[in-house]
Amino acid sequence: MRGDLRHVDWRSLWRGLIGRDGSVAGRIVPSTGFTAQLTLLTAGAMAFLAVFALALSFATGRLADRWSQSLAQTVTVRISAPADEIESQTGIVMAILKQTPGIAEARMIPEEEVEQLLAPWFGPDVPVEALPVPRLIEVTESDDGFDAEGLSLRLTAEAPGAVLDDHTRWRQPLISAARRLRFLGLISLALIAGAGGAMMALAAQSSLAANGQVIRVLRLIGARDVTIAQAFVRRFTRRAGAGALGGTLLGMLAIAFLPNMEQAGGFLTGLGFQGWGWLWPLLIPIVAAGVGFFATRWAALRMLRAVP
Amino acid sequence: MIEMQDVSFGYRGGGALLSNITLSLPAGSFHFLTGPSGSGKTTFLRLCYADLLPSGGHLTAFGHDVANLSRDGIAMLRRKVGVLHQDAQFLDHLPVAENIALPLTVAGQPVDMKALKDLLGWVAMTNHARALPPALSGGERQRAALARAVIMSPDFVLADEPTGNLDWDMSMRLLQLLVELNRSGKTILIATHDMDLIRAARQMDVQARVLRISGRRVQLAGADL
Numbered sequence: 001m002r003g004d005l006r007h008v009d010w011r012s013l014w015r016g017l018i019g020r021d022g023s024v025a026g027r028i029v030p031s032t033g034f035t036a037q038l039t040l041l042t043a044g045a046m047a048f049l050a051v052f053a054l055a056l057s058f059a060t061g062r063l064a065d066r067w068s069q070s071l072a073q074t075v076t077v078r079i080s081a082p083a084d085e086i087e088s089q090t091g092i093v094m095a096i097l098k099q100t101p102g103i104a105e106a107r108m109i110p111e112e113e114v115e116q117l118l119a120p121w122f123g124p125d126v127p128v129e130a131l132p133v134p135r136l137i138e139v140t141e142s143d144d145g146f147d148a149e150g151l152s153l154r155l156t157a158e159a160p161g162a163v164l165d166d167h168t169r170w171r172q173p174l175i176s177a178a179r180r181l182r183f184l185g186l187i188s189l190a191l192i193a194g195a196g197g198a199m200m201a202l203a204a205q206s207s208l209a210a211n212g213q214v215i216r217v218l219r220l221i222g223a224r225d226v227t228i229a230q231a232f233v234r235r236f237t238r239r240a241g242a243g244a245l246g247g248t249l250l251g252m253l254a255i256a257f258l259p260n261m262e263q264a265g266g267f268l269t270g271l272g273f274q275g276w277g278w279l280w281p282l283l284i285p286i287v288a289a290g291v292g293f294f295a296t297r298w299a300a301l302r303m304l305r306a307v308p
Numbered sequence: 309m310i311e312m313q314d315v316s317f318g319y320r321g322g323g324a325l326l327s328n329i330t331l332s333l334p335a336g337s338f339h340f341l342t343g344p345s346g347s348g349k350t351t352f353l354r355l356c357y358a359d360l361l362p363s364g365g366h367l368t369a370f371g372h373d374v375a376n377l378s379r380d381g382i383a384m385l386r387r388k389v390g391v392l393h394q395d396a397q398f399l400d401h402l403p404v405a406e407n408i409a410l411p412l413t414v415a416g417q418p419v420d421m422k423a424l425k426d427l428l429g430w431v432a433m434t435n436h437a438r439a440l441p442p443a444l445s446g447g448e449r450q451r452a453a454l455a456r457a458v459i460m461s462p463d464f465v466l467a468d469e470p471t472g473n474l475d476w477d478m479s480m481r482l483l484q485l486l487v488e489l490n491r492s493g494k495t496i497l498i499a500t501h502d503m504d505l506i507r508a509a510r511q512m513d514v515q516a517r518v519l520r521i522s523g524r525r526v527q528l529a530g531a532d533l
Contacts, residue, residue: 027401027402028399028402028410028413030400030401031401213397213400214399216397217397217398218414219386220359220397221411222383222386222387222411222460224383225383226380
């Protein structure tokens with residue numbers, strides 16, 4: 001393969017790819033309408049899927065960043081104490097939090113918010129006051145951060161019912177899952193590229209097999225293997241690029257017109273591209289053309305060399 | 309131009325078709341190659357343009373041992389050899405003129421339109437320049453194939469039963485074209501079992517010799533024509 005690349009005449013290849021299709025070199029291989037349509041369609045479908053895999057990868061990446069960033073900046077202090085001590089322990093905890101360096105804000109979560117937090121499990125209108133629900137204090141740390149271990153020890157000593165929950169235990173699996181999803185999105189992109197390349201190689205081999213007479217004539221008049229291969233490569237590279245461009249644009253349109261789910265929230269809210277991120281999918285047709293080029297060239301040269 | 313030293317060849321699964329052939333085809337010579345059907349005339353020609361490689365001995369073409377040539381080297385060798393087959397094949401989707409110019413196209417050389425028109429005129433195909441090959445008659449196909457075979461100005465022209473599908477008048481016309489090529493210095497080798505064609509060459513005042521394949525060997529038959 002490396003040897004093959006050394007013999008690639010990049011200048012003539014570029015001319016061949018962007019040149020007019022009306023030249024004789026561009027028409028050495030007869031046009032096969034059905035195969036051409038199939039390759040265009042397949043390249044388009046692959047690109048369409050690639051756009052979604054890319055969007056998934058970006059969305060999960062952002063999700064992982066958001067979770068780790070937002071969760072890393074907030075911790076919760078939970079106070080579980082007998083009814084006659086709860087107020088005093090809450091006061092002690094608030095005082096400690098105000099004195100602790102690295103804490104930007106400490107806010108006791110009001111009953112209405114606690115009610116909302118419990119709603120998924122108990123339904124609406126939960127009588128929070130009738131339940132043994134601990135007091136919750138949301139602590140926002142400053143950029144400098146605070147000494148979680150020291151704070152935890154001090155709370156245990158001065159307010160025995162208070163527990164510092166820095167979310168580490170449950171935050172980490174979520175972030176790992178999001179990162180794994182992003183990785184799977186990238187794997188999907190690689191698989192789509194591989195499947196696209198395999199499809200192009202098969203289509204090129206089929207085309208070569210169907211054009212035996214063309215190859216015999218070209219060999220008789222002194223065409224080199226690379227010249228014959230290039231006639232096929234040029235055609236399939238163009239098809240791969242054009243099909244992928246169509247599929248990419250359709251995929252981008254589909255994502256752009258996804259329903260707005262800001263309120264419903266969740267994972268799907270972030271599925272898409274943001275800002276300059278919309279330029280990333282435009283790389284897909286270029287990559288598809290590159291994959292088409294190398295897959296077709298490899299398949300064509302391999303097949304031509306197998307025939308004496 | 310072509311030197312053979314103890315050259316042998318046999319197809320896989322079959323016995324030797326040609327064996328111990330030692331001969332020389334000098335530049336500017338004109339040879340007929342005769343022999344019964346299946347004697348190996350086409351195989352001999354294919355060895356000459358490295359479409360087949362000898363299974364024994366040494367075949368030197370244009371100073372190169374063909375056994376040592378790379379695939380690209382063989383392609384370059386074929387650019388120096390014009391080949392004419394009985395069943396001339398073309399790219400059926402390209403017009404005749406583009407088919408004739410195809411050797412220049414694949415070699416990356418510019419097509420001189422005036423030279424192409426002259427060539428079309430030489431083989432009397434000017435009126436068919438834009439026709440597609442399937443629309444040509446047998447004689448027109450052979451003349452178009454001859455034009456394609458010589459457009460790169462090869463030193464050596466091989467013809468395998470070039471008149472097999474042609475009537476007598478058309479055969480004479482094609483032979484005349486090959487004789488003209490020989491007079492311009494090209495080396496010509498024509499494989500044929502048509503003795504009348506060989507006799508007709510006598511009338512054209514050409515220094516031709518006859519090679520005959522017999523018993524897997526190639527022999528020089530008789531005196532010069």
